[in-house]
Each structure stands twice: as structure tokens, then as C-alpha cells.
Amino acid sequence: MSGLIARRKLHENTAGDAELADEVLGIFLEQVDLWGKMLNAKDEPSRWADAAHTIKGAALGIGAEQLADACKVAEQAGRSDEPPSATKAAVLLNDIRDCLMPTLDEVAKIRHEISVSGSFRAS
Numbered sequence: 001m002s003g004l005i006a007r008r009k010l011h012e013n014t015a016g017d018a019e020l021a022d023e024v025l026g027i028f029l030e031q032v033d034l035w036g037k038m039l040n041a042k043d044e045p046s047r048w049a050d051a052a053h054t055i056k057g058a059a060l061g062i063g064a065e066q067l068a069d070a071c072k073v074a075e076q077a078g079r080s081d082e083p084p085s086a087t088k089a090a091v092l093l094n095d096i097r098d099c100l101m102p103t104l105d106e107v108a109k110i111r112h113e114i115s116v117s118g119s120f121r122a123s
Contacts (some may be wrong), residue, residue: 004099004106009063011122018119024061025107031058032100039096041089048093049078055096062107067099 014020031054038051056071074092077084084092113120 004064004066004103005110006063006065007110007120008122009065010110011120013061013063016122018114021120022111022114025111028058028062028064029104029107031055032104036100039093041086041093045078045083045089048089049075052078052093052096055100059103064099064103064106067096067103070095070099 010021010024014024035051035054039048039055041048052071052075056068056075059065059068059071070092074089074096077088077092083089110120
């Protein structure tokens with residue numbers, strides 16, 4: 001296990017129901033697909049801050065704490081009275097992507113595990 005997703009948290013959030021866990025993971029993927037497109041440092045900070053906020057919530061739902069933390073930092077910067085420079089914004093959004101890509105791999109592994117066995121390991 002890579003540790004990118006706290007399986008115990010996913011297990012708690014879904015009461016150990018593998019079908020529900022798969023559904024929650026699917027919702028996470030949908031949110032990332034929709035909102036991830038808005039992680040553009042050239043856009044208004046409020047726009048990418050909204051995207052970071054939504055991805056953060058979806059990440060917390062599956063136990064992806066590292067991703068949620070990266071989103072939180074970007075969201076706070078995007079909502080600050082003095083928004084970050086375009087360079088700083090790009091760094092913050094790249095930090096999200098750096099966490100996101102391996103998290104997506106972990107989601108795929110868990111969904112595969114569920115599809116094959118009908119369950120998933122909580123730890």
C-alpha cells in the first residue's frame with residue numbers, strides 16, 4: 001500500500017461496504033475530472049481556489065490526506081486578500097497534481113481490488 005489513501009478512513013466513511021466504497025471512489029474520480037480542469041494558474045485565483053476546495057472535500061471522503069492538504073494550501077492562497085503571483089500559483093497547483101496522479105493510481109488499485117474480490121483491505 002502506498003499510503004496515499006488511508007484505507008481505514010475509507011472503510012470508516014463507507015461502513016466497510018465495498019460497493020459504497022467503489023461508489024465514493026467513483027465520485028472522487030468524477031470530481032477530479034470536472035474540477036481538475038480548473039487548476040490553471042492563469043485563471044482567476046478564486047476559480048482555482050474553488051477547484052482546490054472541491055477536490056479537497058472529495059479527497060477527504062476517500063482518506064487522501066496528502067492530496068487534501070495540498071488542496072487546502074492552494075485554496076487558502078487563492079482566497080487570500082493578496083493572491084499569489086502566477087509563479088507561486090503554478091507551484092501550488094503543481095503540488096496538487098504531484099499528489100493527485102499517484103492518488104489516482106491508488107484509487108484504480110482499490111477499485112480493481114473491489115471488482116475482483118468484492119471487498120477491500122481496511123489497512
